[in-house]
Amino acid sequence: MKHLYSSAAVALLALSQSTLPAIAAGQSTPAASNVPGAEIPSINPDRSIAFALKAPDATSVLVAGGDGLGKGPFAMTKGADGTWSVTTPPSVPGFHYYWFVLNGVSVNDPASETYFGYGKETSAIEVPEDGADFYSIKNVPHGEVRAKWYLSKTTGEWRRAFVYTPPNYDEQQKTRYPLLILQHGSGEDETGWTRQGRAQFILDNLIAAGLARPMIVVMDRGYAQRPGGPAAGVGSNAWLQNLQLAFSSFEDVVIHDLIPAIDASYRTIPDREHRAMAGLSMGGMQTLFIALQHLDMFAYIGSFSGPIIPSLGAVNLLGANPQEHFDTKTAYGGAFADPSAFNKRVKLLWLGVGTAESDQFRTGIGGAVEALRGAGVRLEYFESRGTAHEWQTWRRDLYDFAPRLFR
Amino acid sequence: MKHLYSSAAVALLALSQSTLPAIAAGQSTPAASNVPGAEIPSINPDRSIAFALKAPDATSVLVAGGDGLGKGPFAMTKGADGTWSVTTPPSVPGFHYYWFVLNGVSVNDPASETYFGYGKETSAIEVPEDGADFYSIKNVPHGEVRAKWYLSKTTGEWRRAFVYTPPNYDEQQKTRYPLLILQHGSGEDETGWTRQGRAQFILDNLIAAGLARPMIVVMDRGYAQRPGGPAAGVGSNAWLQNLQLAFSSFEDVVIHDLIPAIDASYRTIPDREHRAMAGLSMGGMQTLFIALQHLDMFAYIGSFSGPIIPSLGAVNLLGANPQEHFDTKTAYGGAFADPSAFNKRVKLLWLGVGTAESDQFRTGIGGAVEALRGAGVRLEYFESRGTAHEWQTWRRDLYDFAPRLFR
Numbered sequence: 001m002k003h004l005y006s007s008a009a010v011a012l013l014a015l016s017q018s019t020l021p022a023i024a025a026g027q028s029t030p031a032a033s034n035v036p037g038a039e040i041p042s043i044n045p046d047r048s049i050a051f052a053l054k055a056p057d058a059t060s061v062l063v064a065g066g067d068g069l070g071k072g073p074f075a076m077t078k079g080a081d082g083t084w085s086v087t088t089p090p091s092v093p094g095f096h097y098y099w100f101v102l103n104g105v106s107v108n109d110p111a112s113e114t115y116f117g118y119g120k121e122t123s124a125i126e127v128p129e130d131g132a133d134f135y136s137i138k139n140v141p142h143g144e145v146r147a148k149w150y151l152s153k154t155t156g157e158w159r160r161a162f163v164y165t166p167p168n169y170d171e172q173q174k175t176r177y178p179l180l181i182l183q184h185g186s187g188e189d190e191t192g193w194t195r196q197g198r199a200q201f202i203l204d205n206l207i208a209a210g211l212a213r214p215m216i217v218v219m220d221r222g223y224a225q226r227p228g229g230p231a232a233g234v235g236s237n238a239w240l241q242n243l244q245l246a247f248s249s250f251e252d253v254v255i256h257d258l259i260p261a262i263d264a265s266y267r268t269i270p271d272r273e274h275r276a277m278a279g280l281s282m283g284g285m286q287t288l289f290i291a292l293q294h295l296d297m298f299a300y301i302g303s304f305s306g307p308i309i310p311s312l313g314a315v316n317l318l319g320a321n322p323q324e325h326f327d328t329k330t331a332y333g334g335a336f337a338d339p340s341a342f343n344k345r346v347k348l349l350w351l352g353v354g355t356a357e358s359d360q361f362r363t364g365i366g367g368a369v370e371a372l373r374g375a376g377v378r379l380e381y382f383e384s385r386g387t388a389h390e391w392q393t394w395r396r397d398l399y400d401f402a403p404r405l406f407r
Numbered sequence: 408m409k410h411l412y413s414s415a416a417v418a419l420l421a422l423s424q425s426t427l428p429a430i431a432a433g434q435s436t437p438a439a440s441n442v443p444g445a446e447i448p449s450i451n452p453d454r455s456i457a458f459a460l461k462a463p464d465a466t467s468v469l470v471a472g473g474d475g476l477g478k479g480p481f482a483m484t485k486g487a488d489g490t491w492s493v494t495t496p497p498s499v500p501g502f503h504y505y506w507f508v509l510n511g512v513s514v515n516d517p518a519s520e521t522y523f524g525y526g527k528e529t530s531a532i533e534v535p536e537d538g539a540d541f542y543s544i545k546n547v548p549h550g551e552v553r554a555k556w557y558l559s560k561t562t563g564e565w566r567r568a569f570v571y572t573p574p575n576y577d578e579q580q581k582t583r584y585p586l587l588i589l590q591h592g593s594g595e596d597e598t599g600w601t602r603q604g605r606a607q608f609i610l611d612n613l614i615a616a617g618l619a620r621p622m623i624v625v626m627d628r629g630y631a632q633r634p635g636g637p638a639a640g641v642g643s644n645a646w647l648q649n650l651q652l653a654f655s656s657f658e659d660v661v662i663h664d665l666i667p668a669i670d671a672s673y674r675t676i677p678d679r680e681h682r683a684m685a686g687l688s689m690g691g692m693q694t695l696f697i698a699l700q701h702l703d704m705f706a707y708i709g710s711f712s713g714p715i716i717p718s719l720g721a722v723n724l725l726g727a728n729p730q731e732h733f734d735t736k737t738a739y740g741g742a743f744a745d746p747s748a749f750n751k752r753v754k755l756l757w758l759g760v761g762t763a764e765s766d767q768f769r770t771g772i773g774g775a776v777e778a779l780r781g782a783g784v785r786l787e788y789f790e791s792r793g794t795a796h797e798w799q800t801w802r803r804d805l806y807d808f809a810p811r812l813f814r
Binding site for chain 1: 442443444460461462463464465466467509510511512513514515517518519520521526527528544546549551552553554555556558565577580601607630672673
């Protein structure tokens with residue numbers, strides 16, 4: 001009978017996945033991103049992190065991961081019981097992907113939840129930030145996150161989007177809401193903003209505090225392939241060699257499939273003054289690519305750490321340096337050619353980057369900000385202090401961006 | 408600039424996660440459970456499965472998994488390029504958890520989506536069943552699956568449940584619906600029924616065909632720990648030694664927290680004649696434990712491969728053989744002592760098991776069916792042909808069970 005319950009014997013601990021406890025003074029704390037019952041990885045008061053993996057027969061184990069973990073990979077050492085372990089230097093607050101390299105193979109940590117990143121399910125660690133609870137679940141009214149399937153004429157397939165409906169959406173039957181389309185980064189998917197990003201709690205908290213207007217948020221899958229068309233996927237050189245090709249099928253999905261499906265299913269206010277698009281990294285590129293070509297559809301635009309590709313496409317991402325000169329007359333199809341007209345039409349253009357991101361991101365985005373402001377284009381620019389090309393940057397971005405919408 | 412897009416270079420292929428293509432004649436097909444773009448694991452027409460893992464520095468790699476994969480683990484062999492591979496014998500149709508054993512360590516397959524099972528994120532392979540499309544997404548009206556957070560007085564924590572609302576729920580504002588509580592198995596969590604089980608598509612298809620009544624389905628996390636109380640988790644011997652302790656806190660959550668929260672937030676019909684509970688394996692145990700003690704709350708009861716524990720608790724699951732004699736007079740607190748009264752009160756008692764499950768499941772459940780029927784208790788008994796203690800059994804169970812509800 002023990003056999004009968006063998007799988008039962010693994011995981012019956014009722015830890016909330018959502019609480020982000022502060023790190024207790026003087027002791028280490030299991031990460032909130034651990035699977036229930038896992039004591040390690042654990043985070044020390046100085047934000048150094050203890051990792052461990054039992055692997056008696058391995059000959060080499062490292063831990064590696066996102067920028068905020070520090071300059072890895074970190075070699076682990078084998079204990080007498082066959083458990084490899086290491087404590088990293090102090091990490092940056094936020095959400096860091098990581099993985100073990102076990103005899104040369106990158107593998108997940110069985111003690112961690114996984115999150116879709118790098119094109120696969122990947123372990124990650126949530127490192128609390130002192131005093132930052134804007135992305136914690138709190139005792140406030142909560143919205144819902146709904147899995148919405150819709151049939152795409154563009155791709156010929158059923159697609160899944162996630163839809164955040166604000167608190168009391170079901171009760172306020174006479175109320176209609178503005179819509180934000182919010183996109184993930186490359187290698188991630190439509191689960192990213194609610195699992196890694198905790199967007200639903202950020203919005204719940206902003207709305208409860210009266211800081212953001214109640215809104216519907218749709219988070220779609222940022223990949224699309226037309227039937228018989230070239231693969232939109234990376235691995236496909238066609239994608240890397242032609243941004244136009246990579247993004248135009250997703251553009252069609254957003255404009256012709258997604259927005260009509262959302263407007264038909266939810267109580268949106270279906271006009272440009274009540275529609276925003278934003279995204280992180282690749283999702284920021286897509287936002288600028290799509291929204292600036294469809295200003296009849298969007299009045300609010302946000303790019304969170306999104307690389308700036310002024311030519312809108314035909315950019316060879318395999319090339320050595322596609323960093324383009326930002327000519328405000330021609331960039332993005334001439335969207336900024338008449339700054340005064342742009343300022344009248346676009347209620348918000350918002351660009352952000354983390355101060356710990358690489359030069360490529362900071363100079364590209366910073367250069368665009370400088371050029372646009374120099375030409376008289378009104379925009380908001382936000383720097384996330386001390387954070388890299390990671391989710392803590394984008395959580396802060398959303399927290400700054402969402403209150404500015406639909407005012 | 409190549410560096411900039413390194414993570415982009417992984418996953419931009421727009422494969423629908425939901426389609427379950429039939430296996431093409433004469434050729435192998437990447438599994439629908441693969442991450443986008445992954446060609447392997449692939450399934451051959453005879454349902455043998457090719458697995459592969461690049462691990463040049465490993466000295467031993469096996470693949471192991473759920474019963475339907477066959478009698479593993481299967482040793483993999485190393486090719487000249489450092490890729491280990493194996494083709495399994497023909498597998499059983501359905502959803503099988505699996506993992507690699509890499510130099511003695513169980514790790515996920517980076518080419519597979521992961522699913523919460525065995526208390527952690529676990530790879531799995533979806534093997535299509537010829538002619539079975541009842542769990543495929545089809546061109547029919549779709550319900551939504553909503554993440555609903557609610558505050559539990561029992562545990563003092565915010566808990567996440569998933570709620571299936573039937574097609575057109577938002578449009579039919581005057582319509583109220585019956586409620587099914589549907590629980591996962593041990594080592595799994597509240598994501599199981601929609602990710603592994605595809606319950607939303609099973610219900611969409613049944614409702615579209617007029618075979619099931621539109622209903623709301625709530626899928627909760629089957630673990631609960633009272634503040635300061637003994638851990639409900641396994642690993643905790645208290646759980647293994649006392650079923651009463653293990654399940655009673657979850658019972659309180661269901662009765663005092665979950666049902667009130669759902670009735671307050673959704674248009675349920677809040678009476679016993681319109682409320683059902685069912686679950687698989689541990690969830691079936693919990694269903695019998697909870698529903699038979701609260702017949703004032705439930706008129707429909709289903710146990711899918713749920714072990715039969717007539718004494719309701721104080722059962723030592725660490726013991727050699729807790730298989731109890733099923734005395735219909737005393738089992739489950741005397742719920743069946745008066746068969747005629749039970750038959751009047753309970754609209755449906757449904758028990759099921761797969762024919763390929765172990766003797767322990769089949770004799771326990773079969774014995775209860777025989778004893779109950781012998782005593783005159785009316786029940787439905789369903790055997791899933793050729794399937795083991797796996798999700799294909801439970802998908803079929805739901806497909807048989809749901810049409811019998813609320814009639």
